[in-house]
Amino acid sequence: MVEAQEKKVGIISCSGEERVEGTISRVATRLVLGKLRPNETVTICLPLFLAGGREEREFARDYPTITVDGCDKMCAKIATERYSGKPASSIVITDMLKEWHCPKLSSRRKLNDESLTVTGKVAQRIAEEVDEVLSRLV
Amino acid sequence: MNTQTSPQKKVIIIPCSGIGKAFGSISRDATYEVTENLRRDTTQTLCLALLVSGDQESLQLVRENKCITVDGCPLQCAEKNVRYAGGNLAGSLRAVDAYKENRHLKPRSVTFLDPDGQQMALKLAGRIAEKVDDVLEGQ
Numbered sequence: 001m002v003e004a005q006e007k008k009v010g011i012i013s014c015s016g017e018e019r020v021e022g023t024i025s026r027v028a029t030r031l032v033l034g035k036l037r038p039n040e041t042v043t044i045c046l047p048l049f050l051a052g053g054r055e056e057r058e059f060a061r062d063y064p065t066i067t068v069d070g071c072d073k074m075c076a077k078i079a080t081e082r083y084s085g086k087p088a089s090s091i092v093i094t095d096m097l098k099e100w101h102c103p104k105l106s107s108r109r110k111l112n113d114e115s116l117t118v119t120g121k122v123a124q125r126i127a128e129e130v131d132e133v134l135s136r137l138v
Numbered sequence: 139m140n141t142q143t144s145p146q147k148k149v150i151i152i153p154c155s156g157i158g159k160a161f162g163s164i165s166r167d168a169t170y171e172v173t174e175n176l177r178r179d180t181t182q183t184l185c186l187a188l189l190v191s192g193d194q195e196s197l198q199l200v201r202e203n204k205c206i207t208v209d210g211c212p213l214q215c216a217e218k219n220v221r222y223a224g225g226n227l228a229g230s231l232r233a234v235d236a237y238k239e240n241r242h243l244k245p246r247s248v249t250f251l252d253p254d255g256q257q258m259a260l261k262l263a264g265r266i267a268e269k270v271d272d273v274l275e276g277q
Contacts, residue, residue, distance in 0.1 A: 015155030015187040017166060022185060026157055030249040045155050045162070046187045051218040075187035082191075109170040 007137055009130045010063035011043050012087070014076040020108040021070030021093040024119045027111065028093075029068050031123035037130045046076055049083035060084030064133050066091065068126060088133045096122060147277070149181045149228070149270050150200060152189070153208040154216040160245040161233040162210035164259045167251055168233070169208055171263035177270050190219050200225030204273045208233065208266060228273045236262040 013029040016022010033041050042063060048056045059065070060080055065087040067076040077090045097105070097118065105115045153169040156162015173181045189196040200220055206229040207216035217230040236258050237243070245255030 013157055014185070016185050017153060017155075017169065017183050018185045018188075027249055029157065034249065043157055045157055045215060047155050047190045047215040047219050048213065049190070051213055051215040051222075073188060073191070073193065075185065075191040075193075078191045079187060109167065109174065 007134055008040060008042050008063055009037075009088070009133050010059055010065040011041050011068060011126065011130075012046055012060075012065055012076050012080050013043070013068045014070045014074075015046055016070035016075075018108070019070050020105045020111075020115060021097070023070075023108045023111060024105075024115060024122055025068045025070045025076075025093050028119050028122035028126060031119070032126045032130065036123055036127040040130055040134060046079055049079055057083050060087065064088040064137065066126060066129050066133065068122075069093065088136075089129045091122070091126060091129065093122060096125065147203050149177075149273050150203050150205045150225075151181050151183050151208065151266060151270075152186055152200070152205055152216050152220060153183070154210045154214075155186050156210035156215075158248065159210055160248050160251070160255050161237070163248055163251055164233045164236070164245060164255055164262060165208040165210045165216075167256065167259035168236075168262035168266055171260060172266045172270065176263055176267040180274060181270055186216055186219060189223055189225075197223055202226070204228035204277070206231065206266060206269050206273065208262070210234075228276075229269045231262070231265055231269065233258070233262055236265065 011029050013025045044059050066089045067087045069076045069092045071094050080087050151169045153165040173183045205225045208231050209216045210233045243254040243258045
């Protein structure tokens with residue numbers, strides 16, 4: 001188990017290979033892990049919950065988690081709840097795009113400038129959620 | 139002899155969701171190269187997480203069509219999850235196989251593929267496309 005003083009938040013992104021919002025969720029998650037909150041966050045590949053063993057499935061019991069889903073099917077949230085534990089917070093990219101009145105984005109393979117700007121904003125929102133979750137642990 | 143032609147089924151290419159290593163990103167990029175360019179009329183991809191979460195349409199898709207999985211690491215989540223879902227697995231490839239044949243390439247970047255990663259993705263895409271052809275010839 002993770003000691004109380006080792007405060008980390010697990011961020012679990014949907015894989016979303018079919019949609020540009022899936023790419024945004026993965027890249028935003030990577031930005032948080034690598035740049036915005038590198039010392040406060042960890043991740044796991046979502047399908048590892050099923051393919052992996054006990055260690056992977058206990059991920060959400062060891063860490064408070066934030067799920068990041070590309071669409072309202074919310075695979076990351078559902079799979080995390082089913083195989084690991086209830087997430088501390090959930091983010092859905094399509095909801096955020098509506099909130100920000102974003103036009104339809106394209107190119108799931110290579111994010112264009114517009115999609116990269118949105119991805120940066122999503123990453124910032126995830127980082128704020130990380131801070132919020134960590135503040136509740138104190 | 140039955141002269142009726144059945145509707146063309148597509149080969150489903152399912153990459154791993156690897157988010158922590160370059161090989162996961164390479165498996166996805168290779169999948170996009172096949173489904174959007176090399177074999178766009180005969181293939182499509184599917185969110186692995188959607189399949190894992192038990193989505194009925196996804197389950198039906200992998201059971202009624204031939205599937206090729208493309209994994210980024212030895213845990214082989216894509217292959218295992220397609221098998222677990224009762225999918226019609228026709229082939230499984232690994233990004234590391236493309237690496238073994240192209241050791242001069244050193245992909246490092248995960249979030250956005252560097253030139254070596256992009257090149258390896260194209261090599262892997264070629265192998266996937268060959269596998270697609272094999273699968274379709276066998277149908």
